[in-house]
Amino acid sequence: MKVVAIGGGTGLSSLLRGLKNLVPEKIEDLSAIVTVADNGGSSGRLREEMNIPAPGDIRNCIVALAEDEDILSKVMQYRFTEGEGLKGHSFGNLFLTVLTKITGDFLEAVEITSNILKIKGTIIPSTAEMVNLKAEFSDGKVIEGETEITEYGKQLKAKIVKIWLEPEDIKAPEEAVDKIMNADFVILGPGSLFTSIIPNLLVKDIREALLKTDATIIYIVNVMTQYGETDGFTASDHVKALHEIVGEKFIDGVILNTQLPPDDVLKRYLKEHAEPVVADAGNLSRMGIIVCSGELLDEGTYARHNPEKLTETLMSFFQKNQNLKKA
Numbered sequence: 001m002k003v004v005a006i007g008g009g010t011g012l013s014s015l016l017r018g019l020k021n022l023v024p025e026k027i028e029d030l031s032a033i034v035t036v037a038d039n040g041g042s043s044g045r046l047r048e049e050m051n052i053p054a055p056g057d058i059r060n061c062i063v064a065l066a067e068d069e070d071i072l073s074k075v076m077q078y079r080f081t082e083g084e085g086l087k088g089h090s091f092g093n094l095f096l097t098v099l100t101k102i103t104g105d106f107l108e109a110v111e112i113t114s115n116i117l118k119i120k121g122t123i124i125p126s127t128a129e130m131v132n133l134k135a136e137f138s139d140g141k142v143i144e145g146e147t148e149i150t151e152y153g154k155q156l157k158a159k160i161v162k163i164w165l166e167p168e169d170i171k172a173p174e175e176a177v178d179k180i181m182n183a184d185f186v187i188l189g190p191g192s193l194f195t196s197i198i199p200n201l202l203v204k205d206i207r208e209a210l211l212k213t214d215a216t217i218i219y220i221v222n223v224m225t226q227y228g229e230t231d232g233f234t235a236s237d238h239v240k241a242l243h244e245i246v247g248e249k250f251i252d253g254v255i256l257n258t259q260l261p262p263d264d265v266l267k268r269y270l271k272e273h274a275e276p277v278v279a280d281a282g283n284l285s286r287m288g289i290i291v292c293s294g295e296l297l298d299e300g301t302y303a304r305h306n307p308e309k310l311t312e313t314l315m316s317f318f319q320k321n322q323n324l325k326k327a
Helices: 009-022 041-050 056-064 071-077 091-103 106-116 146-156 174-181 193-201 204-212 235-246 263-271 281-286 307-320
Strands: 002-007 029-034 122-125 132-137 142-144 160-166 185-188 216-220 253-257 290-294
Touching: 002 009, 002 174, 002 193, 009 029, 009 056, 009 193, 009 307, 029 056, 029 174, 041 056, 041 091, 056 071, 056 091, 056 106, 056 122, 071 091, 091 106, 106 122, 122 174, 132 146, 132 193, 142 146, 146 160, 146 193, 160 193, 174 204, 193 204, 193 235, 204 235, 216 235, 216 307, 235 253, 235 281, 253 281, 253 307, 281 290, 290 307
Parallel strands: 002 029, 002 185, 029 122, 185 216, 216 253, 253 290
Antiparallel strands: 132 142, 132 160
């Protein structure tokens, strides 16, 4: 199989960490298309000061796909805790920045870093151009920046009514489009709906490729709602938002978690105004979407997907729907 995963943040890197175990026996070609709209933390500082696309999510995905997550991977993830100008920066972000400046090409910097870590797949930014994420809220306010959008939603409890990239006419790398067009399966998520997944779909080339490809497209619904972004969203609400961005129905299947977090974890999330996403499988089925569900939570203090359980569920979906193609 040829599989493409699209997204950003910790959700995508966690997914890749599970999928890489299927390479090359069951997945012959694994690719990740990653957002570069992040403007927070180390990535945001480097974006602003060095005029390069945000490297943070790219770095996390490269490490996730590393053949052996050994000392070199740990070096790439090392974050400076002291030092004037260095504090807060990840070494991997600085490494990608230096390579971009030396080669003059962000895509080449990503490829070189991927080769150094001997990753089991391909990492492609959704665009190599500088972009800013903008959103209009239900109170009419327009906010710029991924971090600022999330924070504004939390403070004002306003909903996002429109989201876009500036400039709007940016191009996706040709390789990203080719990977989508030649894939058997395309996976969206898990991850922040408006700030990790949708920014990729706002790139016209990627959006059009998703509508044209014969690949089966799967969306992995988040475990919890996200305060300031998806308050009160059910699983079908997430899907409707994606269809609205692309302009028509394009998702074929959905992976749903049906397991509640432990009580102490749930209470902590509720205090942060996040709650389990309602798995409204009936509404999804009525939308013509294949639903695959299971208990997919990881153990620990966070309500997140377990990479191994998620991979097993995806493999089951792949096997049952391997001949499912768009008409």
